[in-house]
Structure formats: C-alpha cells, structure tokens
Amino acid sequence: MKVRIAYIEEPPFYWTTADGSVTGSDIELAEVVLRAIGVTSIEHHLTSFDEFLPGVQEGRWDMNVPIFVTAERAEHVAFSAPVWALGDGFVVHGGNPKALVSYESLAARNDARLGIIAGQVQLNSAKSAGVSGSQIVVFKDQPEAVAALLAGKIDAFAGTAVGNRVVAGANKQLDAVAHVVGKEGGAPVGAFSFSKGNHTLLQAVNEQLRQYLGSADHRARMAKYGLMETEIDSVIGGKR
Structure with a gap:
C-alpha cells in the first residue's frame, strides 16, 4: 500500500534536508501513523502552499501534511483529527x-x-x-x-x-x-487533509491518531522539533 503526501519547506514541521531526504515533526508523525495502518511505501511531494488543496482534491497526491483548519478550507477538503495547536x-x-x-x-x-x-x-x-x-x-x-x-x-x-x-x-x-494567546480562545489547530472522497484513508488515519496522540512516544518525537505540551495538550483531551 502506497500513500503520497504533499509538503512544503517550513521547518520544523516539514522540509528537505541537504541530502534530499524529507524530515520534520509532521513528516515523522505521518510516517508513524501511516506505517501503523499498514502503509508500506510513502512518497513525498514537494509543492507550494497554494497547491495544497487543489493537489489533494485532484488526486495528484493522497494527503497533505497538517495545516491550520479553517471553515473555508473545510469546504474543499476533509480534515483529520487535529494534531497540534499553534499560536x-x-x-x-x-x-x-x-x-x-x-x-x-x-x-x-x-x-x-x-x-x-x-x-x-x-x-x-x-x-x-x-x-x-x-x-x-x-x-x-x-x-x-x-x-x-x-x-x-x-x-x-x-x-x-x-x-x-x-x-x-x-x-x-x-x-x-x-504573540500572547488571549484567554477568550485557544490557539488555532492543524490537521492532515484529504480529498472528500478518500473516506477509507481518512478513517484509518483518524483511528490511529486517536490512539497515538499524547503517548510518550508521540511527545518524545515532537519534542525533538520543539513542539512541547503547549502545542499538544489542547488537542488530545488531557490524554497522557
């Protein structure tokens, strides 16, 4: 089973290293989750930000790395469970x-x-x-x-x-x-995105995310890239 995932150059979440490999907190999260659901081949597609939504909608790839969830974007793609909250x-x-x-x-x-x-x-x-x-x-x-x-x-x-x-x-x-996050609301959340017709992959990813997010392994992996409790806890419902 192969999954194609699109990303842009935006450390520490996703970027291309000097030797041409793809890395980052969200790249690593995607790999852990996709391997757990039986994916044997992950193909990374470097793209531009304005091509994220059209690309996954048109089937040029199967999913996008996490971006902020907005009502406008949700009209075009299906979002996974949130994976971080970032100010x-x-x-x-x-x-x-x-x-x-x-x-x-x-x-x-x-x-x-x-x-x-x-x-x-x-x-x-x-x-x-x-x-x-x-x-x-x-x-x-x-x-x-x-x-x-x-x-x-x-x-x-x-x-x-x-x-x-x-x-x-x-x-x-x-x-x-x-920036200081106001008391009236938390930081906006981010999630993987898929075409609205890709229900099978979305459901499988969501099931694995709900098991994995907030685990000791997840926290340790994210900490390597500078994502700490502040960015994780508000999207996992207090899971430890």
Missing part, C-alpha cells in the same frame, strides 16, 4: 527595533511592513487586527520571506511561534517574538 508570532530584526509584538502593534506603526506567505491564515489575522494592505507584503514561501527580512525589505515575518523559533535560531541577526 502566531513574528520573526523580526535583532533587538526588535520597532517593538513589534502583535498584529495590533504593527498596525499602529505606518512605517512597519509585514511579510506573510500567500494563502496562510496569518493574512486574515493581520487584517482583522487592523494591519492595512499597504503594510503587507505577500511571499510565495518562507525562504523568500526570510530573505526579504534579512535584506531589510520588511520589518517582520508572520508565522507560527514554533516555526519562528527555528528561523531565528538559524539566523542570528533575527529574533522570534511569540
């Missing part, structure tokens, strides 16, 4: 010279420009907080946005707080700033 944050220049600690703080500065990857949920979050269209620069992927930040073309790049820590760790002239 947003910024990657900024070292020392955070413009004191950009939230979308609201960036919106308050007319001289601040924010980089966002096309199609990702951070765009709506920024706009909802009052960031104007003239302050937003859209990029095709994370490497392009980080390059623009390093070149001084933008003042911050919006992404997940976990992913941003990896970016800042790899670029000593940058800092990661996590």
